[in-house]
Amino acid sequence: MKVILANPRGFCAGVNMAIDSLERALQIFGTPLYVYHEIVHNRHVVERFKKRGVVFVDHIDEIPSDSVVLYSAHGVAPAIREASVKRNLNAIDATCPLVTKVHLEAIRFAKEGYTILLIGHEGHDEVVGTIGEAPGSIRIVQDEHEAETLDLPTNAKLAFLTQTTLSVDDAEVIIKALRKRFPHIVGPKKDDICYATQNRQEAVKELVPDVDIVLVLGSRNSSNSLRLAELATSCGKSAYLIDSASEIDPAWFSGKHTVLVTAGASAPEDVVQDCIEYLRNQFDAIVETRTIREEDVSFNLPKELRSLTVLS
Ligand code: SF4
Secondary structure, three states: OEEEEEEOOOOOHHHHHHHHHHHHHHHHHOOOEEEEOOOOOOHHHHHHHHHOOEEEEOOHHHOOOOOEEEEOOOOOOHHHHHHHHHOOOEEEEOOOHHHHHHHHHHHHHHHOOOEEEEEOOOOOHHHHHHHHHOOOOEEEEOOHHHHHOOOOOOOOOEEEEEOOOOOHHHHHHHHHHHHHHOOOOEOOOOOOOOHHHHHHHHHHHHHHHHOOEEEEEOOOOOHHHHHHHHHHHHOOOEEEEEOOHHHOOHHHHOOOOEEEEEEOOOOOHHHHHHHHHHHHHHHOOEEEEEEOOOOOOOOOOOHHHHOOOOOO
């Protein structure tokens, strides 16, 4: 068996920053420490922090007054910030700056009187947070059909925004449909899909012709991991989204010789390496890393943490 290991894969700058923020908050404040929603959408990351005493909540009122809370990389709506203030929580905002950028665009368009069409997945934490910035002005568009059948006049004052972790190809189709129906619609030059999502998809697209099967490390609720598996499938290859090597069924590889391994932006590298180790042990795999694009993006810790030092 030959394994092609995609690069870039795995952690992006936003996920690194969010995880570093939680590590630092643990050092500074200790436990109990609360996180609103999963810090990133990955089972391993969440379970490891849970074991160290971090409590993940879906509602601010689950957190005792005067506690410390971190907002996850996906961002939160203003109503959540207000609820935290009411409970006198010490809030640390680990929202990825690329998500914050979409929030700011939503605020600006809403102030200027636009109806905003947010291309994204209903119920995803990021989408819920963005809608919360201007609930009366935003409508979700999930696919091309919805874009084509929106009950809005052609001359409506419209803007579009996108979730950061969409399929680049799907978003392009939806934006094209919107521009066709609403020629005056405004928006970002192309979309708001982040560099990490784009690069991981680009790597799969470029490498998938050389393989028989694709393994994507990532959790089922990770939007960008799901998109990688879907992309590989749409290119005609069997693709499996797995949280760890323990989910691999050896029968998948029957008659297959070349495997592409990649990972979503929230999947830790040790999980990827465990998977590679499994393929080496079980199938005598030789591994070749192929780099499609170099990444050198990093984000500062949230301002609430920058000024604090660790007490030992
Ligand atoms: S996937 Fe993109 S938007 Fe999401 S945390 Fe990573 S860099 Fe930020």
